[in-house]
Amino acid sequence: MAATGLAAGAVVDCLDAAAITHVVTVPDTHQRTVLELIEERGAPPVIRAATEDDVLGICGGLWLGGARPVALIQQLGIFASVNALRGLVHDLSFPLAILAGMYGRETDRAVGASSKSAVRLCTPVLEALEIPWVLVEEPDQRALIVDTLRKPFAAGGAHVVLLGAPTT
Numbered sequence: 001m002a003a004t005g006l007a008a009g010a011v012v013d014c015l016d017a018a019a020i021t022h023v024v025t026v027p028d029t030h031q032r033t034v035l036e037l038i039e040e041r042g043a044p045p046v047i048r049a050a051t052e053d054d055v056l057g058i059c060g061g062l063w064l065g066g067a068r069p070v071a072l073i074q075q076l077g078i079f080a081s082v083n084a085l086r087g088l089v090h091d092l093s094f095p096l097a098i099l100a101g102m103y104g105r106e107t108d109r110a111v112g113a114s115s116k117s118a119v120r121l122c123t124p125v126l127e128a129l130e131i132p133w134v135l136v137e138e139p140d141q142r143a144l145i146v147d148t149l150r151k152p153f154a155a156g157g158a159h160v161v162l163l164g165a166p167t168t
Contacts (some may be wrong), residue, residue: 105119
């Protein structure tokens with residue numbers, strides 16, 4: 001079955017339900033509709049960074065200050081920030097909630113069957129880093145998003161939601 005995109009409003013509702021206080025991101029087109037809706041609503045605050053390493057560091061600093069931020073990135077950013085992700089999670093024990101769009105995903109194929117290495121290799125990289133992840137491919141999986149984004153702040157570590165299709 002093909003992955004379908006979630007409506008931006010559904011994703012923002014999930015952020016609210018998970019008690020996310022800040023969205024930290026880099027310029028992104030995959031989840032553009034989510035960012036536009038958050039900016040239209042005026043909450044939660046959106047902080048833009050230059051790189052995914054910066055996104056993760058800012059999330060760590062916000063958490064130290066008592067916030068519950070989410071890193072809103074593409075899966076390509078996971079590749080780009082592997083060392084920062086490893087260090088923050090495993091060496092410093094920071095909780096990180098990550099909502100990553102699967103840029104370049106062929107929605108009619110399973111992630112592991114993708115012809116694109118940036119899609120196909122994302123989950124093995126997360127597994128090598130011992131970071132739990134979930135793949136959300138249908139609108140009826142909203143509860144999974146909320147649960148996964150709450151986990152870092154309750155149990156520690158990083159937890160990643162991979163959005164299998166662009167938001168609408």
